[in-house]
Amino acid sequence: MSENQTPDTSQIDAETEKELQEFLEVSETDVEALTAKVAELEAQIKDTQLRAQAEIRNIQSRAERDVSNAHKFGVEKFANSLLDVVDNLERALAAAPQDEANKGLIDGLQLTHKAFL
Template sequence: MSEKPTNDTVDNASIDAQTEQEFLEVTETQVEVLTARIAELEAQLKDSQLRAQAEIRNIQARAEREVSNAHKFGVEKFANSLLDVVDNLERAVAAAPQDEANKNLVEGLQLTQKAFLDALKKFGVDAVDPTGQAFSAELHQAVATQPASEATPANTVVTVFQKGYTLYGRLMRPAMVVVAQ
């Protein structure tokens, strides 16, 4: 009987070695699969991290742009309401008699108008006087037309009824013009 257990022991040892070898092969395969999966997940994580950082930079840039625009264009409503005052000053200067008795009055109106325009310019408001320029529907509002001549070709602004204004290049009010046809 002692021979049989020895033989069983050898067989068991052989089976154990074979099982252990199979286990090691399966484990090595699992390790390779898991290592590949870890590398894949790390790549996905790095990609996600880069995308998140790019998104954060985009959000910061957008916020800075919006703040900048708010500072630039925050005065638009206020400046727009002052344009009527500028127009009235311009009409007053044009309507005032140009004689010696009213010279000081006209000069005072002109200085007030200039100071007003300088103050608006300081905050980015610029007048648009398109006399002689080509008509542009984006910048001008045609209120009348007149026949074209040799001096004024077709589609040219002939007269300006009311100046237009821009705020940092953005149109606040189109110029009201007469266009040659």
């Protein structure tokens, strides 16, 4: 009986080995596919990261440019409004009657006009 058991055991071992070999081949294929998928996902993540960094740099540049423009045009707008004040002072000086009753007013307008220039 022990002679009969030996072939059966070797046959089972051969079948088991064959099944294991097939399983390993399938597993290797799965590992290769998963490795390729991981590499693809890593590339996508790197691309997304680079795009996000570029977008951040663009936003920072845009914000700096907007602040610079706000300062530049804010000063320009302020200077234009001061020019309007100077023009109004000149008109007031030209329109004010030149008599002793208005001398204080005219002196004040002239001093204010001089301060702006």
